[in-house]
Amino acid sequence: MANSAHHHALSRNHAVSFGEHARPRVFRPAPSPVGGQLLSITKWLRFRPRPKCSARARNTAREARALPSPLHRYGLGLVQKQIQVFERTCPHPGPLPSDGRGRDVVRWSVSPSALRSASDRLSGSLSRRTGEGQGEGCFVRITLVVRELFLRGSLILLALVLFAASLHAQDATEAGRFHVEHPTLLNLGFEWPIRGDANRNASVAVQFRAAGETAWRQALPLVRLGGERVYRRRENLDYTVPDGFAGSILNLKPGTEYECRFQLTDPDGTTGETKHTVKVKTRTEPQASQRGRTLHIYPPDHKGHRIEPSFTNILQAYYGAGLGDWSVVWERRAKPGDTLLVHVGLYKPDRLNYVDPMMAPFDGSMSLTLKGTPELPISIKAAGDGEVIFDGDGNHRFFDVMASAYHIFDGITIRNTDVAIFAGQKEVLGAVGLTVKNCRFENVGFGVWTEYAGSSDFYIADNLFLGRDDRFRLVGWTGPMWASAGPYGSHQLKSYYAVKVYGPGHVIAHNAIAYFHDAIGISTYGTPEQDPERRASSIDIYNNDMHMLGDDFVETDGGVHNVRVFNNRGVNAAHGGYSAQPVFGGPAYIIRNVLYHVASGAVFKFSAKPAGLFVYHNTIIGEHTGGDPSSNMHYRNNLFLGRDTPDRGIATFANATDAYSSDYNGFRPNRNVTAQYRFLAPKKGQQIYEPQNSDWQQFRTLAEFSAATGQEAHSIEVDFNIFTRLTPPDPAKRHAVYHEMDLNFELHPNGKAVDAGIAIPTVNEDFEGKAPDLGALESGKPPPHYGPRWLTWRPFYR
Secondary structure, eight states: OOOHHHHHHHHHHOOOBOTTTSOOOOOOOOOOTTOSSSSEEEEEEEEOOOOOOOHHHHHHHHHHHTSBOSSGGGTOOOTTSBOOOOEEEEEOSSOOSOSSSSEEEEEEEEOHHHHHHHHHHSOOOEEEEEOSOOTTOEEEEEEEEOSSOOOOSOOTTHHHHHHHHHHHHHHSEEEOOOEEOOOOSSOEEEEEEEEEOTTOOOEEEEEEEETTOOSOEEOOOOEEEOSOEEEEGGGTEEEEOOSEEEEEEOSOOTTOEEEEEEEEEOTTOEESOOEEEEEEEOOOOOOOOSSSOEEEEOOTTOOSOOOSSEESSHHHHHHOOOSGGGGGOOOSOOOTTOEEEEOSEEEOOOTTOTTOTTOOOTTOOEEOOOBOOSSSOEEEEEOSSSOEEEEEEEEEEEEEOTTOBSEEEESOEEEEEEEEEEEEETTTEEOBSOEEESOEEEEEEEEEEEOOTTOBOOEEESOEEEOSSOSSSOOOOOOTTSOOOOTTOOOOOSSOEEEEEOSSSOEEESOEEEEESEEEEEOOOSSOOSSGGGSSOSEEEESOEEEEESSEEEEOTTOOSOEEEESOEEEEESSEEEEESOOEEEEEEEESOEEEEETTSBSEEEOSOOEEEEEESOEEESOBOOOSOBEEEEEESOEEEOOOOTTOOSEEEEBSSSOEEEESOEEEOOTTOSOOEEEEOOOTTOOOSSOOGGGOEEESSHHHHHHHHSOOTTOEEOOGGGEEEOOOOOTTOTTOOOOGGGOEEEEOTTSTTTTOSOOOTTTSTTOOSSSOOSSSSOTTSOOOOOSOTTOOSSSTTO
8 A cells, every 4th residue: 555655745735716707805894093994004104305206207106007016916906906006284283303394205115026916926015116205214104995994003015014914824724615526427527616725735635435335535635726827828828727636536436336535634724624525426428318209210212111200311210300491401310319310321422413322411410409318318329230321422521410419329320521520619509418329430531629608527438530631651640840750751641539528417438439630629718707617627638559640649738636547548640649738727637547659759649838737557658758847747657668769868847837747667778868757846835837957856766867857766667578568669760660469568467567656546456466567567367358348450540
């Protein structure tokens, strides 16, 4: 089991937010002791004489009025969200050194540059200037008008005083509204916004048990999030992760109710509801209903026996549609629970035929808009009497299911179309509860596609996707801003993604994918929406088999919380392996994946400053070279084996914040390379998002790396003899094609990687031997089944 020190490290870093729409914490004002504004800070200060303010100082004051307050981000927002610069004559209650009137002019100015710095760290300096005072000193009155705030104390250093007065309250944690994410078949996700905890020492312990059990089990603690910046200037993306916790309970059973217990603690104190016990049930694989009608569909040229009620195409059975102009007259619609049972044959619309028997509209797209329910889905299912082929005849979209709910596509083939199943467009419309299983996609540009934030709970499983890209040489892409793709030029985007989704609760599992630009992706999307029901969270991507991608295997690039990528196999990708470009806070769990032959060296494409990545138990045959700083990064039990790529080290760890860790990993360095390990990390309490060359450290050996950084204390250096039988790809053959049937990633039972890992709750508790093994496959256990469970031949793309 995990030792206590390791578990404590995980607890500190595992730990979502009040969001911009939430009300700030209210500080009730006391009456002003000297009158004037009701909500104000008023204080007498003594200043030494200084020269009269110059015109430049007055201009500085005017500029400062227009700048945003650095205080509102701490819950101390000003009335007009700006510093009020007062130039007023203030009486003093006692005698003043003579100016003849017992009065003095006060000017409070704020340096714009200092204020901009203060908006980040509340550390800008405020300068005080006095006008016509004489003698050894003069007394002046300064009033700062505020909203819902009154603080007594010296204003000699206003910013520091305000910060100090709120410091204790900020160290304590105020619990927000606990949120249960959409359950998947194998995992549960949770989010818990907070305020405070400025010193980041709060934690959330998690326990769970299946319904009917008495003993509680320990899960990974929730991940502490907040303050990490995620940005890419080229597209004007700039996002700061809100404060909170998020995390998953992993490796559960489908269709099972679990009782989950959460305890928030903070040594500095807590307020609000700090304990939650919830009951959540994991999902099961969607199935066609047995309670609805069965509508039989036969191709137009069918001459044999028909089972009634029978129809000649999908639109006729689904809507009761007619021919030509009557194709949009939908008077006899399918009902929730109905199954459209499609019999053997070729269904090929002729969109240019006015009276096409398939009733295809002019664009050749079959728009399906009806609403099923989770218990009564509408199913389009192969009858089982032979292959059912829907041929798009080169059209753009075949099935358009935007606006639909709870539809199942089961056992059909879709080919010869740009987009096989279109399920949602950003900020327009999407689908809910879409299931696509046991299907075959051939010669398509896109398999299943939604980028609508309200799309949710898809189940895309056990499908075979074959795209249009080059089958015989691995060719990437290029352009004016990027390096050459090699002697064969840049590949055309004939096939984009097999599956691309956005929204919560999706499952993409057991698919086989080849000859696309990318295999599986979350829409990059941009700034996440505030509503947790409209974010890319609680998404599972597992047991997929991927071959020959012009870019990446899996992209979590728009993920927000609880994205789980596990038990996947990827062989041959031109540019990246498992990508987070970016992740908006996380956690994103990247667990037990296999990677072989990514020529670029970006085996993990962590770019655009992602935050919250947990990389456990992966077998990586290639170099980890990504240098864009990332936040809240943690590595355990991985294998990184270099291919002897010239002038390339084995691992780069680029940390933007001081929340990071890496240990219990195995590395095979490249020969004849001096800078094997590159490391970037800020000092405690600091950040590095735009590093200089001098910020990086380089090390020749693992021992040197560990001694200098404190990382990898239990990690080891290995070689390919840790495997039963495996040789690396040739780094000189960038465009070569390797085949999974020739590769064996199983560990040799006597190799150094066996029993060299550390136990992690819910991740590897079923290990064999004294400790978990390194890498994706545990020695002595059967390997996962990659790809469709109905597919029996190897390789799947044959």
